[in-house]
Amino acid sequence: GAITFEGKDLSKITADQRVANGIVQVPEGRQVFKDLSVQDNLLLGAYTRGRSPEVMDDLERMYTKFPILRQKRHNLAGELSGGQQQMLAMGRALMAKPRLLLMDEPSMGLAPLIIEEIFNIVKELKEEGITIFLVEQNASQALALADRGYVLETGKVVIEGTGRELLSNEKVREAYLGM
Template sequence: MLKVEGLRVNYDAIEALHGISFEVREGEIVTLIGANGAGKSTTLNAICGLVPVSRGGITFMGEDLVGLSPHGIVQRGISQVPEGRRVFANLTVEDNLLMGAYTRKDAKAVRRDMEQVYERFPRLKERYRQLAGTLSGGEQQMLALGRALMSRPRLLLMDEPSMGLAPLLVREIFSIIQDLNREGVTILLVEQNAHMALKIAHRGYVLETGNIILSGTVAELLENEEVKRAYLGG
């Protein structure tokens, strides 16, 4: 579904990604794990067209994404739940969800999808007129996820969904990620909580200072001594 080949991204004179390659197959949950500053968010932002690609290729369903606008990439079926949630604080919950559907034209279908988001996240329905900035961290994470779903993505990119959340909410969010995958959404998950990420993913890649140093099935990564030592506390 997604193929990244030799991807390089520069921030001025600093190269953040040094020619990484990986793929995501339809129906998978694939996780990118790594320490802060490894280049995980940069990878997602490059896929979404939010940072320019210096060299390399990104294809989705066989179509080249490099050079497309971010909204053009959303229209093709990729949506991101960004790190730190980034809800529109001064808009209501409902208006945030509508922003997620801004590339769509069918108002009735958008309304149906909004009702599905409310069914999945009843707390958002209770607070639909509330300003997003007044929600708790967990509620904002649900809103960011609901907003991404409003574009009807085939591939969902998730950047640190557990950040700043209590353990109970982390389990709830990861359970929702699994539910979405079972319903047919392919997921590329960036997550510092390697335990949780490897618990739900099918395959994974380890990113270190802009390079992919390891890859494999979840079982292979869980047995890898380097992964155990660096990311699993063993």
């Protein structure tokens, strides 16, 4: 098979070129740079963009979207709670101005209130027009947001449809949603 984005074969370009083309990942387990400040982590997200006034405007936008990061901007990222680190990982990714945002298990290991906050942010990003490829075990919340959903078993797509269709599919409800 092949992986293409906007007609470009992604196997033929480097990771930094993928980011420059608008593909950015929020990795599973957050993977923030623990020994750098919150602000430096955010600025690293804009690495391919340089230090233009536009980047500084986007930094301010991240502080507006994630107010706790403004409060803790001089703290080391390793000092943040899990939920705050997830917000930092999301903010860092958004600093790259993605057109396709890959999110791997953003709710993993987080408290229910923080999960709700993370999914509200994902909903806002969707409304802003960012395409989001979300891998998430919290199927009911993910499908409630999804335009399209795919259920994988041992690496194969076994069911697909709109988020709404999958939420109402009896097999999906029994096997994956515990209903």
